[in-house]
Amino acid sequence: MTRKGTLQGPGKSEVFERKVEDAGDGAGEFLWPRQQRNDGKWFGFNREILAKKRAKYLDKTQFRAQYYNDPNSGGSAGIDRSQFQYYDPKFLNQSGGNWYYRDKRLNISASVDFAYSTGKRSDYTAICVSGMDADRNIYVLEIDRFKTAKISDYFDHIFALYTKWQFRKLAAEVTAAQKAIVEELKASYIRPQGLGLSIKEVKPTRHEGSKEERLSAILEPAYANQAVWHYRAGNCQVLEDELVLQFPPHDDCKDALATCIESLVPPAVSSLTSGPASRAGNIVYHPRFGGIISA
Numbered sequence: 001m002t003r004k005g006t007l008q009g010p011g012k013s014e015v016f017e018r019k020v021e022d023a024g025d026g027a028g029e030f031l032w033p034r035q036q037r038n039d040g041k042w043f044g045f046n047r048e049i050l051a052k053k054r055a056k057y058l059d060k061t062q063f064r065a066q067y068y069n070d071p072n073s074g075g076s077a078g079i080d081r082s083q084f085q086y087y088d089p090k091f092l093n094q095s096g097g098n099w100y101y102r103d104k105r106l107n108i109s110a111s112v113d114f115a116y117s118t119g120k121r122s123d124y125t126a127i128c129v130s131g132m133d134a135d136r137n138i139y140v141l142e143i144d145r146f147k148t149a150k151i152s153d154y155f156d157h158i159f160a161l162y163t164k165w166q167f168r169k170l171a172a173e174v175t176a177a178q179k180a181i182v183e184e185l186k187a188s189y190i191r192p193q194g195l196g197l198s199i200k201e202v203k204p205t206r207h208e209g210s211k212e213e214r215l216s217a218i219l220e221p222a223y224a225n226q227a228v229w230h231y232r233a234g235n236c237q238v239l240e241d242e243l244v245l246q247f248p249p250h251d252d253c254k255d256a257l258a259t260c261i262e263s264l265v266p267p268a269v270s271s272l273t274s275g276p277a278s279r280a281g282n283i284v285y286h287p288r289f290g291g292i293i294s295a
Helices: 047-055 060-068 151-165 176-190 211-224 235-243 252-263
Strands: 003-009 012-018 092-095 098-101 104-113 125-132 138-146 169-173 198-202 292-294
Touching (some): 125 151, 125 252, 169 176
Parallel strands (some): 169 198
Antiparallel strands (some): 092 098, 098 104
16 A cells, blocks of 8 residues: 655654555565554455455556556456466376375366357356475466356266366356356266266355456466466466466456465375385385484
């Protein structure tokens, strides 16, 4: 927030204003850095707090006016492209039924944003598969994007990703029409084929604000904290085009990513004892007390 004050002296009065931070993008020096008081309470700003504040403003010009005293910039921007980071897919590997990035185990989850019309201006159905490591890094593994009104097509796309990535949970935002799709998928496809896949129904409430506010509240802090990693090309490029605009023509990919991020949890076991090296037989742990006996 811009700080306003008055300097008073003999015969003079001067108003001064300050920006919340000096870089203009959350990466600078904050006027009130995040600190903990002696009574245990926190105050001040950091990148995450500022991103959450920004997410509450549907009109970003109001945010800029309030926190930077600049109503003429930042009005149409979403997430800045400078916040995009990329991993190398060649370091993804599967071992013992688990996926790893380098030697860090990933918990895999998926989400789907159903569209049930196929008109030229209709949204696409998007399925996002992501993984999270023990350090809470989020890796966007694959995005599938298509148009259909057939339940069998929905299942074919879900099944192809399920077979490849072996996720056990699929989060799906449901309205009345989308709930019918989910129920049909469960009854006619998932249960009859005995798949180890559960669909978690996500129902946003009015307390979470508008759709744009909800997406911003999830995505902006994650990117501000440099926690999200993309692969290059493919539908990840479509995702990036959606992320940089406040009101993109379609938002199916970033909607699916936001839902996926909400469903991700880090692995419970440290990657140091669960990676490929520890399963190679050259490390022996004490059967009762733990610790390395020999290597």
